[in-house]
Amino acid sequence: MEHLSALDAGFLEVEDADPHISMAIGGIAVLTGPAPDFDALIDLIADRITAEPRLRQVLRIRPWDLGAPEWVDDPAFDITHHVHRVAVPRPGDDAALHRLTADIMGHRLDRNRPLWESWVIEGLAQNRWAVLTKIHHCMADGVSAARMLGRLFDETGGLRVVSPDTPRPASAPSLSLNPLRWMNSAWRTSTEVANVAVQAVHGAAEIAGGLIRPAASTLNGPVSDMRRFALAEVSMADVDKVCERFGVTVNDVALAAITDSFRSMLMNRGETPRRTSLRTLVPVSLRGSAADPRAGDPDNRVAAMLPYLPVDLPDPLQQLQTVHRRLTTAKNSGQREASSIFVSAANLIPFAMSAWTVRAFSRLPQRGVVTLATNVPGPRHRLQIMGREVVRLAPIPPLGAQLRTAVAILSYADHLTFGILADYDHAPDVDDLATGIARAVARLADLSAVPHRSTALGTLALVVG
Known part of the structure; x- marks a missing residue:
């Protein structure tokens, strides 16, 4: 038997604290038709x-x-409890698929059974069908869930386990008989430990401040038990072009596009975008290298960063550069180390104390964090299920902790896909948010072809907050 870690169990506690939320994560694969025989798929x-x-x-x-x-x-495991079949009404367009996705993700998984289910969706236009799979967050984070689904459905098992940004483990120190080397090594080790401790304290203060200070927007608060879903799909070639031209990462481009779209959302709602309007929870994977035999285990290994996305800035290049700088600062501020140490410490105290504490805090109003933006690396090649090609692969984030919108980002083949889950009552403009993300990436791609703007980024970095 294997116990849940404090972080894994925390997702159960967060769900228990609010009857209107489901802490399931998911993914939807759209495939070329015709759909296979249902019994054969089971x-x-x-x-x-x-x-x-x-x-x-x-x-x-x-x-x-x-x-x-x-x-x-589960001695009574029955796969028919977990794999379901449903059809969307005609004309089977994206809107119908998104409505069904929202309905499925809005319902909680039955804790009396294994915490996952798959839905085979038929009736899509252009002779297509889809598979939507949801897994409770206590079982897996985005990276491990992607690996599990890859092994479950794809013939090649092509979904990667580890992000290319994950640092490699340090090499083992070599033995030496020289006492001067011992002293030098001990000094370096003590200095590194002290630096990490200082970073962690600073990061903990930033995280605590971010949770306490209310955001200057109405994008978070209590939610209903109904959801909306939308997605945006952009060309990976456009994203790579922006990255190469401006020296940023794929994650920077994705968050800059989210920034620009949220800015438009706030303005359309009659709100003034401010510097503190969009504090965002950005999970960071703590998984080791692919060579680690436990790198893909089904559990959660994430830390957290809480940067403000610069919705107060109107210029897309300013947004991009500011996102890049703030993420770099957050990575170096100790937020990841603080959250990682906090989770590790929670595993050392009695479970009842950590569970009751998380449950109590989850019931308190949370006004500091506005949205979630999580990026999971996906395969750069096409996947197949029973000989049918996956033409679109979209992630679905969880929605909880009084966040009214959440965005998951997944790279697949030659596209980068944004899956947006939102509260039905408080985010009727979720389709506009998706459209705005695609438009923002296209605009950055156009700007990357303008010579004089690239030289201005160094100056912008000095004057933009």
Whole structure:
């Protein structure tokens, strides 16, 4: 039996604190038709699920939280409880698919069964069909969920496990008989530990301040139990062109596009975009290298950064450069180290204390963080399910902790896809948010072809906050 970590169990506590939310993450694959025989697809999944034991396990909850929940084999496992078949009404367009996606993601998973389900969706236009899979966040983060789904559906198992930005583990120190080298090594080690400690304290202060200070917008608050879903798909060639021209990362471009679209959303709602309007939760993967045998284990290994996205800036290049600088600052500020240390420390105290604390804090009003933006690396080649090509792969983020919108980003083949889940009552303009993201990336791609603007970025970095 394997126990949930404090972080894994925290997603259960967050869900328990608000009856209107579901802490499930998901993905939707759109494929060329015709759809395969449903029974044959179930047989395929049943066969491959043997390689993913977690998908056949249920949670055993200890009375009064006297111990962490445990994963145990489900003796009554029945795959037909988890794989469903549904059709969208004609004409089977994207709007119909998005409405169904929102409805499915709005419902909680049954904790009496393994915490996942797949929906085979038929009736899509252009002779297409789709598979939507949702997994509870207590089981996996975005990276490990992508790996699990890749092994479950794709013949090549092509979804990557580790982000290319993940640092490689330090090499083991070599032994030496020279005492001067011992002293030098000890001094370097103590200095590094002290620096990390100072960084962590500074990062903890920033995270605490970000949670306490209310954001200058109405984009967060209580949510209903209904959802809206939209997605934006942009050319990876355009993103790569922007990255190469302006010396930024794919994540910088994605967050800059989200910034510009949220700025338009605020203005359309009659709100003035301010510097403190869009504090964003940006998860960071803590998984090791692909050579680590546990790199793809089904669990959560993430830290958090809480940068402000610069919705107060009107110029797209200013937004891009400011996002790049703020993310760099956040990475060096100790926020990741602080959140990682906090999670590690939570594993050392009695589970009942950590569970009750998370549950109590989850019930408090949270006005500091406005949205979530999580980026999961995907395959740069086409996937297939039973010989049918996946023409679109879109991520679906969770929605909780009084966030009314959340954005997940996934690279797939020659596209970068943004999946947006939002509260039905408070985000009727979610389609405009998706359109704005695609428009912002296209505009940055156009600007990357303008020679004189690239030389101005160095100056902009000095004058933009």
